[in-house]
Amino acid sequence: MKQQEExxxxxxxxxxxxxxxxxxxxxxxxxxxxxxxxxxxxxxQKVKLLSPDGEIVEIDSAYLNHQExxxxxxxxxxxxxxxxxxxxxxxxxxRCKNARKCVTACQKWHYRSEETEWLTVKLIKDxxxxxPYWFPKQCxxxxxxxxxxxxPVNATFKRQDGLVLIDNERCIGCKFCMAACPYxxxxxxxxxxxxxxxxxxxxxxxxxxIPAKVGTVEKCDFCPDRAREGLLPPCVEACPNxxxxxxxxxxxxxxxxxxxxxxxxxxxxxxxxRFQEELGTKPRVYYLxxxxxxxxxxxxxxxxxxxLKERFKEVMExxxxxxxx
Amino acid sequence: MELNxxxxxxxxxxxxxxxxxxxxxxxxxxxxxxxxGLGGYALYLQIAKGHKVTGMRDNVVxxxxxxxxxxxxxxxxxxxxxxxxxxxxxxxxRKPIIRIAEMITVISTIIGPVFILLCVGRxxxxxxxxxxxxxxxxxxxxxxxxxxxxxxxxxxLYLALIKDFAIYRDAKLNVPKWKQxxxxxxxxxxxxxxxxKRHIRISTNLMAIMIIPLxxxxxxxxxxxxxxxxxxxxxxxxxxxxxxxxxxxxGTGVLIxxxxxxxxxxxxxxYITDKHFVYLGYIMMVLGAAYGYFTFSEYLTDWFGSExxxxxxxxxxxxxxxxxxxxxxxxxxxxxxPIFVVAIPKTRKPTLIAIASxxxxxxxxxxxxxxxxxxxxxxxxxxxxxxxxxxxxxxTWVEWALTFAGIAxxxxxxxxxxKFVTIIPISEFGGKEKAVVTAxxxxxxxxxxxx
Numbered sequence: 001m002k003q004q005e006e007x008x009x010x011x012x013x014x015x016x017x018x019x020x021x022x023x024x025x026x027x028x029x030x031x032x033x034x035x036x037x038x039x040x041x042x043x044x045q046k047v048k049l050l051s052p053d054g055e056i057v058e059i060d061s062a063y064l065n066h067q068e069x070x071x072x073x074x075x076x077x078x079x080x081x082x083x084x085x086x087x088x089x090x091x092x093x094x095r096c097k098n099a100r101k102c103v104t105a106c107q108k109w110h111y112r113s114e115e116t117e118w119l120t121v122k123l124i125k126d127x128x129x130x131x132p133y134w135f136p137k138q139c140x141x142x143x144x145x146x147x148x149x150x151x152p153v154n155a156t157f158k159r160q161d162g163l164v165l166i167d168n169e170r171c172i173g174c175k176f177c178m179a180a181c182p183y184x185x186x187x188x189x190x191x192x193x194x195x196x197x198x199x200x201x202x203x204x205x206x207x208x209x210i211p212a213k214v215g216t217v218e219k220c221d222f223c224p225d226r227a228r229e230g231l232l233p234p235c236v237e238a239c240p241n242x243x244x245x246x247x248x249x250x251x252x253x254x255x256x257x258x259x260x261x262x263x264x265x266x267x268x269x270x271x272x273x274r275f276q277e278e279l280g281t282k283p284r285v286y287y288l289x290x291x292x293x294x295x296x297x298x299x300x301x302x303x304x305x306x307x308l309k310e311r312f313k314e315v316m317e318x319x320x321x322x323x324x325x
Numbered sequence: 326m327e328l329n330x331x332x333x334x335x336x337x338x339x340x341x342x343x344x345x346x347x348x349x350x351x352x353x354x355x356x357x358x359x360x361x362g363l364g365g366y367a368l369y370l371q372i373a374k375g376h377k378v379t380g381m382r383d384n385v386v387x388x389x390x391x392x393x394x395x396x397x398x399x400x401x402x403x404x405x406x407x408x409x410x411x412x413x414x415x416x417x418x419r420k421p422i423i424r425i426a427e428m429i430t431v432i433s434t435i436i437g438p439v440f441i442l443l444c445v446g447r448x449x450x451x452x453x454x455x456x457x458x459x460x461x462x463x464x465x466x467x468x469x470x471x472x473x474x475x476x477x478x479x480x481x482l483y484l485a486l487i488k489d490f491a492i493y494r495d496a497k498l499n500v501p502k503w504k505q506x507x508x509x510x511x512x513x514x515x516x517x518x519x520x521x522k523r524h525i526r527i528s529t530n531l532m533a534i535m536i537i538p539l540x541x542x543x544x545x546x547x548x549x550x551x552x553x554x555x556x557x558x559x560x561x562x563x564x565x566x567x568x569x570x571x572x573x574x575x576g577t578g579v580l581i582x583x584x585x586x587x588x589x590x591x592x593x594x595x596y597i598t599d600k601h602f603v604y605l606g607y608i609m610m611v612l613g614a615a616y617g618y619f620t621f622s623e624y625l626t627d628w629f630g631s632e633x634x635x636x637x638x639x640x641x642x643x644x645x646x647x648x649x650x651x652x653x654x655x656x657x658x659x660x661x662x663p664i665f666v667v668a669i670p671k672t673r674k675p676t677l678i679a680i681a682s683x684x685x686x687x688x689x690x691x692x693x694x695x696x697x698x699x700x701x702x703x704x705x706x707x708x709x710x711x712x713x714x715x716x717x718x719x720x721t722w723v724e725w726a727l728t729f730a731g732i733a734x735x736x737x738x739x740x741x742x743x744k745f746v747t748i749i750p751i752s753e754f755g756g757k758e759k760a761v762v763t764a765x766x767x768x769x770x771x772x773x774x775x776x
Contacts, residue, residue, distance in 0.1 A: 115712075122709055137706065146555055152464035153453040172453050173376075173446020175386040176464055180554045184704045187383050188446065191375035214375050215446025276705065279555055311709040 072228065075167075078206040081159025086249035086284075087222055088162070089138065090266055092256075093290035095241040096121070096134040098300025100308075105238030109223065111196050111210050116187055118220040119235050123297070123312040125319060132319050133290035134300050136243060138235070139164065139185045139220035140275065140283030147177035147186065156217070162249070162284050163224055167206040168216040177217055182279055186219045222246075232257055241294065297321060327517075328492065331754045335596065336492065339747040342591055344499050346744055357737035364730020367723040368443070376446055378723045384708060385701040385718035389728055390443045392693040395568070397437030397731070398471070398547060399689070402576030403583075404430025405478060405540035407608070412533040418604060420753040421596045424746070425583050427482040429576070432738045434475045436731050441467075443727060463553050466546040474536075474543045481532040483511075484525060488752030491515040504745075544569045551696065557635040558627070558642075558700035567619045574612040575689040578663070578682035581605050583739070585679035587748050596749050602675040606667040609682065617660035620692075634705060641699040648699055651691050659688030 046058050098121050106112070106119045118138065125132040141164045148158050155171035158164050178186045193212035202210060207224045223233040231237075236244040237257050247254030247263055254263045266272070272286040298321055301312055316322050328336060370378050381388050404427035411419035442448060458465050490512035498505065515521055548568035551559035561567075581602060588597040624642075627635045641647045666672045666681035698718050708716050720728075 122706055124707070150462050150464070150553065152459055152462040152468070153450075153457045154459045155453075155457075170450070170453055170457060171447065172450045174444060174464060175381075175446070176462070176550070178383065178386045179551075179556070179701065182555045182705045184384065184706055184708070188386065189375070190382065191377035217446075281555075307711050310711045315707075315709075 072225070073205065073207060075206070078165070078224075079157055079159065079167075081161035081163060082224065082228060083160065084250060085161035085227070087141070087227065088247060088249045088254065088263060089141075089222070089285045090245040090247075090254050090263065090272060090288060091136055091285060092243050092245070092270075092288040093133055093135065094288060094293045095243045095295075096136055096290075096300070097241060097295035098123075098134040098304070099240055100304075101238040101240055102136060102235035102244065105234035106220070109234040110208075111199050112212070113194060116218075118187065118218070121300075123300075123315045125315050132297055132315050132321070133293070134297065135287075136235075137183065137185075137275075138285065139222070140183060140281065140285045141222060143282035143284060144280060146180040146182065146281060150176045150180045152176065161224070163222050165206045165221055165224070166209070166217055166219060168209070168213045168218060169204055171213075171216040173215040173217065175217065182276065182281065186217050188217050189214045328751070329754075332492075332751050335749055335754050336496065336747070336751045338593070338596075339591065339749060339751070340496075340498070343493070343744060343747060350740060350744060353740055354737060357733040357740070360733035361730045361737065364727045364733070367726035367730070371443070371723055371727075372448065378721060380714065380718050380720045380724060381444075382712075382715040382718070384704055384710075384715055385698060387444055387697055387701065388718050389694070389720045389724040390440045391697050392690065393728055393731055394437050394440040394444075395547060395693045395696075396575070396690045397433040397440065397735075398543060399568075399572035399575045399693075400579040400686070401430045401433040401437065401474075401478070402540055402544070402572040403580040404428070404482070405474070405536045405576075406573045407577060407580060407605075409481075409533045409536045409540070412529070413537075418601060421593075421749045422580070422584055422601055422605075423485060423753075424482075424748060424750050425587060426580050427478065427485065428739065428742055429579055429583060430478045431475075431482050432735055432742070433579075434471070434478055435738070436734055438471055440727075440731060463546060463549045467543075467550065470539075470543045470546045474539045477532065477536050477539050481529070481536050484529045484532060485750060485753075486746060487512060487515050487525060488517070489746060489750055491517065492751050493746075540572075541569050544572045551700075556700050557632070557703065558638040558696065561623060563619060563623060567623060570612065570616050570619055571689060571692070574609065574616045575686055577605060577609045577612060578686040578689070581609065581679055581682040582686065585675060587743070588675075591748065593749060599675055602678045603667075603673055606673060606678045609678075609685075610664050610667040613660055613664045613685070617656075617664070620656065620660065634703070637703045638699050641703060642695060648695055652695060655688045655692040655695060657688075658684040659692060662688075 046060060100121060103117055103119055103121065107114060107116065110118065112118065120137055122135045122137060123132050124135040141162055143158075143162070145156075145158055145164050148156050148164060151157075152174065153170055153172055155168075156164060156166045156177055173188070175188060178184075178188060189212055192214045195211045199210050202208075204211060204213075205225070207221070207228075209218055209221050212218060223231075226233060232246050232255060233244075236246045236255075239256070242256040242258050245254035245256045245261070245263075245266065247260075249263060252263050253260055254266060255261070266288075267286050270288040272288050274283045274286055297316075297319075301309065301316055301321070304312075313322075367378075379388065403425075404423075408419065408423045408426040408430075412423070442451070445451065454465070454468055458468075460466075490508050493508040494505070494512045498508075515525075545565035545568065548564040552561060552564035554560060584597050584601060584605075588594060624639070628639050628643075631639075642652050643649055663678075663681045663685045666677055672678075702716075702718060710716055
């Protein structure tokens with residue numbers, strides 16, 4: 001119990017600090033989706049902060065506790081979302097070669113084990129004769145989310161900025177949302193998750209999803225804590241081929257880190273589609289068809305470790321792609 | 326309370342069952358308790374180590390527990406619908422069997438929801454269901470529906486018991502003081518005055534009418550947990566009525582089994598007559614045919630339409646290498662067997678009907694399993710997972726232990742309750758119904774009892 005109180009205490013202290021950083025971040029970065037990478041305050045840099053008394057003070061940033069994840073918003077804000085935004089993702093299937101950098105970046109950012117894949121890459125073969133292609137899949141953050149509809153306690157919710165998040169402090173673990181999601185997006189903490197040392201005691205926020213909790217459901221969250229800072233999600237940043245474009249539908253811009261382009265133009269020019277449109281879930285993730293692919297499918301298979309190869313073996317064999325080797 | 330000749334006869338016959346606990350009963354009680362203890366240990370493991378100890382994983386998020394949940398809520402229909410409908414229709418022969426039926430209802434409505442709780446990852450947060458209820462969620466509907474239904478069935482059972490409690494109270498039974506006191510409290514001062522009789526009659530009628538729609542709502546809502554999702558094999562418009570029908574059907578089966586067991590155990594042949602088995606057999610036959618019709622149209626449409634996602638599930642269910650044999654068993658034992666056993670005069674005998682019911686009830690449990698698992702094993706996107714336990718569900722010993730603990734609890738409650746109240750309601754046998762008691766000798770060709 002005592003330990004718990006201590007954790008809460010540090011949580012509160014951290015909160016004040018992070019709130020201060022948030023003020024700075026918010027003023028420094030007006031646009032959420034800016035193609036520039038955000039500059040982290042470095043040592044011996046003076047930063048202006050708003051003290052709890054309402055005064056502006058200038059201190060050395062070395063005295064600040066730089067936390068990667070910032071539970072900077074209240075529970076209510078985390079439920080409401082970022083005003084004026086409508087986040088979208090566009091996935092360019094013609095560029096994916098299953099490098100899996102997105103998967104590991106996601107796991108690292110969210111402090112998830114290798115087993116937990118919020119973002120996963122499937123090898124899809126649409127029909128017998130069709131060639132297979134790599135299909136990265138996150139949460140689609142549907143506008144008509146079947147998972148949110150069935151939650152009995154409002155633990156998973158749809159925000160005004162389009163995101164579907166989970167409050168793992170409210171989730172009762174009934175798994176109904178997992179049964180309802182047609183895309184197998186959600187994962188469950190079947191046993192006690194391993195919490196890395198550096199996030200122990202961190203205040204939980206639905207926006208960061210850390211720390212994980214046993215007996216609760218979790219999934220890809222489009223990293224709203226980074227969006228608040230104007231950063232792209234780690235999967236987008238990590239991708240060596242610029243497969244993922246993340247952005248704001250209201251601003252009509254999406255960026256893959258290298259280029260920032262018009263969202264509407266992109267989905268128009270490249271004939272984007274949404275996965276299983278006929279289910280009526282209205283996903284917020286658009287796919288650009290795998291036309292004129294930059295890499296042969298085998299490129300994503302050859303260098304995989306054996307256990308991952310096993311996953312795709314069946315599809316590769318069906319497509320007679322293994323014999324070439 | 327004054328008893329007439331017939332009531333006295335029924336009472337004397339059953340007196341020992343509530344006066345003596347008996348060595349045999351102790352044996353059974355301990356046997357059931359051992360099972361429950363094993364279940365308790367399994368539950369402890371599940372809570373302490375997380376749901377990792379079950380066979381459920383990210384694809385098959387529900388398994389045995391949900392099948393048990395549907396099963397137990399299903400058999401609770403014995404009392405609700407069978408006894409409720411027979412009460413409204415004023416079917417005289419119902420009287421010796423309604424208590425068994427209503428006991429099944431109350432007990433299985435207690436056990437059923439426990440199984441859905443076993444699927445819940447955070448039991449410590451159950452109060453969230455009431456703190457943050459979301460009316461859109463079928464689970465919230467279920468919480469309210471089952472809560473109301475349970476209350477209703479307890480009242481229904483109790484109303485039929487008040488008169489009997491008064492009889493036990495006045496009969497100077499050779500039982501411990503606490504038991505006598507309990508009878509006195511539970512009889513709530515019933516003396517058989519005109520107005521008391523009238524009140525009980527009116528309330529019982531009201532409850533009988535109310536319990537039927539309540540029961541229908543409960544199982545419809547339960548089926549909608551599945552029906553409201555977009556998954557093949559679940560997303561079906563007939564799921565509501567299909568589940569309701571299957572529930573009444575399995576309830577009838579359990580009722581027949583319970584009647585057979587009690588008749589044998591307490592030698593109640595003159596009250597629970599062969600005719601009772603035949604009549605309930607007829608009801609079971611009709612329900613079986615209707616259930617078969619629903620099953621046929623459900624799978625025919627899915628198979629004929631052969632949508633890709635649907636076909637995947639259908640393939641799993643029909644394929645002998647996967648669930649094909651189980652599906653065959655579910656239909657042969659669950660539909661064909663009971664219909665033929667009742668339809669053929671030669672096999673229309675209590676024991677055979679009870680055996681058919683037994684297989685039917687198991688088949689219906691298998692059917693529930695086949696509704697849950699194959700669908701969950703067929704996600705829209707290929708699983709492409711190397712962890713076998715994530716691809717294919719197989720229940721662990723923890724789940725089986727808790728399943729059998731549930732069944733043991735059912736039997737235990739039944740045993741204990743039958744040592745507390747008489748299995749055949751005494752107060753129901755009054756003057757005019759004397760013929761019912763001796764129904765066996767007097768009934769005419771149609772099974773009608775002369776007034």
